[in-house]
Amino acid sequence: MNKTKIELYNVGKTKNRIKILKDINLRFGSGKIHILIGPSGAGKTTLLRLLNRMDEPSSGKIEYDGKDIKDIPVLELRRRIGMVFQIPVIFDGTVKNNLSVPYSLRTNSNHVNEEDLINALELSGLRNDFLERRASDLSVGEKQRLTVARALMNKPDVLLLDEPTSALDHFTGIKLLESIKKLNEALGLTIIMVTHQLEYARILDGRVINLVNGTIVRVEEVEDSFLDSESI
Template sequence: MSNHVFELSEVNKRVLQNINLTVNQGGRVMVFGPSGSGKSTLLHLFNRLEDPDSGEIKYQGQPIEDYNIPKLRKDVGLVLQQPYLFSETVIDNLKYGPKMFNEWDEAFVDELLDYVNLPKAYLDKPVEDLSGGEKQRVSLARTLANKPKVLLLDEPTSALDDQNIESIEEDLLKLMDAWQLTIIMVTHNLKQAMRLGTKGIYLESGKIVETGKLPNLIEHPQTDSLKNFTANQ
């Protein structure tokens, strides 16, 4: 059985051109590059927020379009840069996904809160009373409540201060080890990419210019494009 979670062959979508890529089970993939290079579009292809104009995407060896979309998004969870929470309580947000599949497990709540560093007292707290960092933790916990196999992260710490960034990174590292999650993360922070990732993908103008192991890819770029990008970070 293949250990590839995703396989992309000759994928095109708007700015993205001829994307060929494999993501392995348990991979920690960091995607970076200039603004407008197609990073978020690439991320959206993995759980069918967008579909390619041409080319093929396989998830666990099967064409991605063969999967039921709600089930796919349960397996392949997405955490956005700005946390979009429902205007209710923390517990209402956590229950939302699992209740769709009749899988809400009350016993899982403590473990879930522990993973994202939130006290149990927050469960009945209205989301509008939370800080930015707390909202991002709830957003992460809401995605984790579905027990995903793959976690897509679109610059989840870019709007946070240094203390919250460090805390969220610790949460993510803990999760990766405990759940053996496959992570695909868009980041503009190369130091963060090296702290969290094992594989890097450098996108520019919709093309994969370089890919390789981290931190080697960033510390020893092979193309002028990536050399210039790292020099300006």
């Protein structure tokens, strides 16, 4: 059996007395691609946010590499578990600023290795001559790649992606997914991605976790879920 990266034990989340997640037990294998799918309002974003402590579970426990995530300093946890949001959040300044400033803040170091910058860009599918460009001038697809590159600056083990393709056209979305798949193959990154589109799950060829109404209704390999795609 492969190594476990993240594991949830009876995790529940209640907000304003509404049970959003109910008793979730889930294991994310290390170096694998996991795709979280399910209808709007199912609790996908809520679940993702618990994994790097952007939010806390109301019950149950989450482990990272066998350790309760509450026992890992939160900045350290977020360095190891990077997150890419649905809408890319970009700061003023150049692409280089966008990559190096959050990194410097997190590591308390002013020294950013030029090679790391170029590496992160190339892994995310951006050319290195983008470094001096104004980030606000980038297209939405390029901005989304920049947010992937920014997460990679921390050399994470896990990348959480919340519908990263939803603001992109079909072609650009597929290209981003191909980059994400390459990251998994080249770096052994564990990927946990939320999507509405089962077709995108097929490109990533991962394990599909179907969340409905705060409960996991099915976990299966992507090919099997295509046999029964009507129900998703």
